[in-house]
Amino acid sequence: MSAGRDGVADDAGDPAILDFDWRSGGGVRLDARGVLHVRRADGSQTLQPLAAEIAFPTPVVGVRAASGDSALVGFTLHPLLVHVCAERGSLRRIALGERIARAEQLEIVAATGGFLVRLERGLIFVDDAGRDRWHVDRVTFDWRFVAEREDALWLVDEGGNLLGFGLDGGLERS
Numbered sequence: 113m114s115a116g117r118d119g120v121a122d123d124a125g126d127p128a129i130l131d132f133d134w135r136s137g138g139g140v141r142l143d144a145r146g147v148l149h150v151r152r153a154d155g156s157q158t159l160q161p162l163a164a165e166i167a168f169p170t171p172v173v174g175v176r177a178a179s180g181d182s183a184l185v186g187f188t189l190h191p192l193l194v195h196v197c198a199e200r201g202s203l204r205r206i207a208l209g210e211r212i213a214r215a216e217q218l219e220i221v222a223a224t225g226g227f228l229v230r231l232e233r234g235l236i237f238v239d240d241a242g243r244d245r246w247h248v249d250r251v252t253f254d255w256r257f258v259a260e261r262e263d264a265l266w267l268v269d270e271g272g273n274l275l276g277f278g279l280d281g282g283l284e285r286s
Contacts, residue, residue, distance in 0.1 A: 129172050134198035135180025142172060142185065148194065152201040160203050166190045175220040175227060182240055184227040186218050193229065195242025204242035217253045221265075225279055228257060228265050237265075237282060246282030251275070 133139035137153030146163030181198040193206040226239040255267040264276040276285035
């Protein structure tokens with residue numbers, strides 16, 4: 113065990129909750145203690161403790177971007193998303209407040225230019241830089257993501273109704 117730059121012990125023996133590699137080398141790993149390990153291609157590593165913000169153990173959803181060089185990590189029942197950038201080895205915390213504070217259901221889908229986050233009470237689009245770009249509150253978790261076409265993300269409900277949202281600003285499409 114060794115100490116990281118932020119004073120958090122780095123124990124590679126802790127079981128991983130989430131673990132995947134970057135396309136450019138390195139990767140991201142969330143251990144059972146709630147420490148996020150961000151490995152850069154040059155072999156250096158940043159350790160970010162999340163346990164002060166999130167009660168572990170908790171269900172975790174993590175998705176790597178289509179580019180393979182960033183990821184978005186979400187936690188059910190916690191109002192926080194974490195965007196991880198491979199190139200900089202950096203994290204960006206995205207506080208979601210009431211939109212996710214009590215969400216028991218959470219899905220993250222990689223899309224062109226970012227990530228679609230589907231919650232019990234809405235959709236959020238987070239861009240590749242980790243910025244919350246737009247959100248739609250009226251869509252519930254009953255709507256499932258089905259496709260990305262023509263610069264829009266398309267969802268369908270249980271009745272087969274199709275609803276699209278533009279990648280550029282979340283404007284509704286039909």
